[in-house]
Amino acid sequence: MATLLIKNGRVIDPASGRDSIADVWIEDGKVRAVGPDLEVSEVGEVFDATGMVVAPGFVDMHVHLREPGFEHAETIETGSRAAAAGGFTSICPMPNTAPVNDNATVTSYIVEKARRHAIVNVFPIGAITKGSAGEELSAIGAMKAAGAVAISDDGLPVMNARVMRRAMEFARSYDLPIIQHCEDLNLSAGGDMHEGVQSVRWGLRGIPAASEDVMVARDLVLAQLTGARYHVAHISTRNAVAMVEYARRQGLPVTCETTPHHFALTDSAMAPYDSNYKMKPPLRSCSHRDAVVDGLVAGTIGAIATDHAPHAGSEKMQEFERCPFGIIGLETAIALALEELVAPGKITLSRMVELFTTGPDSVMRLGRGTLAPGAPGDVTVFSTDVEWVYDVNQSPSRSRNSPFHGRTFHGGPMATVVDGEIRWRREN
Numbered sequence: 001m002a003t004l005l006i007k008n009g010r011v012i013d014p015a016s017g018r019d020s021i022a023d024v025w026i027e028d029g030k031v032r033a034v035g036p037d038l039e040v041s042e043v044g045e046v047f048d049a050t051g052m053v054v055a056p057g058f059v060d061m062h063v064h065l066r067e068p069g070f071e072h073a074e075t076i077e078t079g080s081r082a083a084a085a086g087g088f089t090s091i092c093p094m095p096n097t098a099p100v101n102d103n104a105t106v107t108s109y110i111v112e113k114a115r116r117h118a119i120v121n122v123f124p125i126g127a128i129t130k131g132s133a134g135e136e137l138s139a140i141g142a143m144k145a146a147g148a149v150a151i152s153d154d155g156l157p158v159m160n161a162r163v164m165r166r167a168m169e170f171a172r173s174y175d176l177p178i179i180q181h182c183e184d185l186n187l188s189a190g191g192d193m194h195e196g197v198q199s200v201r202w203g204l205r206g207i208p209a210a211s212e213d214v215m216v217a218r219d220l221v222l223a224q225l226t227g228a229r230y231h232v233a234h235i236s237t238r239n240a241v242a243m244v245e246y247a248r249r250q251g252l253p254v255t256c257e258t259t260p261h262h263f264a265l266t267d268s269a270m271a272p273y274d275s276n277y278k279m280k281p282p283l284r285s286c287s288h289r290d291a292v293v294d295g296l297v298a299g300t301i302g303a304i305a306t307d308h309a310p311h312a313g314s315e316k317m318q319e320f321e322r323c324p325f326g327i328i329g330l331e332t333a334i335a336l337a338l339e340e341l342v343a344p345g346k347i348t349l350s351r352m353v354e355l356f357t358t359g360p361d362s363v364m365r366l367g368r369g370t371l372a373p374g375a376p377g378d379v380t381v382f383s384t385d386v387e388w389v390y391d392v393n394q395s396p397s398r399s400r401n402s403p404f405h406g407r408t409f410h411g412g413p414m415a416t417v418v419d420g421e422i423r424w425r426r427e428n
């Protein structure tokens with residue numbers, strides 16, 4: 001039997017209420033036992049985690065793997081390698097591929113490709129509408145049967161409220177979460193960055209915070225009407241966080257995530273006209289960023305998701321206005337959470353682990369996010385003090401669009417274990 005013993009780490013498993021020095025014993029792909037000084041007969045591999053944190057495998061519920069259709073920017077295989085290098089054991093790719101994942105054939109293609117080529121677990125998200133065009137509902141039941149774990153038209157919002165209402169009714173009857181990219185396209189009207197002092201200074205068209213707020217407000221009304229499990233992707237504004245908090249206090253099954261760049265960066269931290277700072281939603285002002293951090297602290301925001309969005313160099317090399325939105329983020333997420341949230345004392349390490357494990361898993365219901373005996377043998381090992389420099393040119397991703405290239409980080413992933421196998425470990 002294949003066994004892996006991860007020895008002597010600080011095991012933080014919020015789902016089991018554990019935070020103590022212990023060993024984790026994985027046998028045949030499942031957690032066999034967790035405890036101090038485990039006596040294991042016939043150990044296969046041993047990983048010495050002394051001085052490191054050992055946590056349930058991290059889940060990234062929002063990535064773009066670009067396959068099928070945009071394999072020059074990323075593939076399921078290369079995206080999974082970037083995930084492993086970032087400490088993620090499970091990832092959920094959004095459906096904005098070509099063709100769009102709006103039917104069971106595409107869902108099955110992704111599941112099968114992942115089974116053969118991915119080094120982490122891949123749980124695809126199906127489209128809400130055909131072609132993500134926002135008009136006709138996609139084949140939601142068939143996609144679920146093929147392995148889709150949620151529905152979303154991410155990259156685009158569902159602008160038509162009647163369509164969104166029907167989609168929520170279907171999501172509810174299929175017991176799937178519905179994830180919205182909250183943006184009113186008429187309000188953002190071709191903007192390139194957050195509307196504010198900086199956009200005026202640089203002469204770029206702005207995307208107002210209201211563009212996000214209006215859509216969140218509408219959707220929360222529809223969520224109340226339908227009872228759907230509704231999730232706001234990449235939340236970025238003060239009002240949106242406040243409205244989600246209000247809805248949750250009313251007892252609605254409403255959740256939201258934010259990204260590392262939205263809690264780590266603001267529009268005033270942008271390098272002028274550098275497309276590696278161009279994303280949707282845009283980097284907001286300090287006041288919005290602070291509201292996002294407060295939401296993470298208070299529990300309104302229950303998950304950190306990277307929105308890993310690879311774009312080939314040729315696309316990101318154009319002038320700012322012509323560049324596509326999005327940055328890669330899998331490899332820098334843990335380090336940014338440690339530096340921006342844990343080190344300054346805003347959240348505890350245990351809360352950080354929740355935001356990457358039980359938080360996303362309670363939305364997506366993947367049966368991950370814990371090291372309880374019998375759970376899948378997925379483990380994320382990270383350090384709170386390892387010093388390393390992020391060199392995007394060494395990334396396993398096919399794309400290089402990161403604003404964090406060259407940054408020296410303190411803390412980061414050390415090893416990634418999937419199904420009881422070490423799929424990545426930090427060299428040096």
Ligand SMILES: [Zn+2]
Nearest residue numbers: 154155181233
């Ligand atoms: Zn989006």
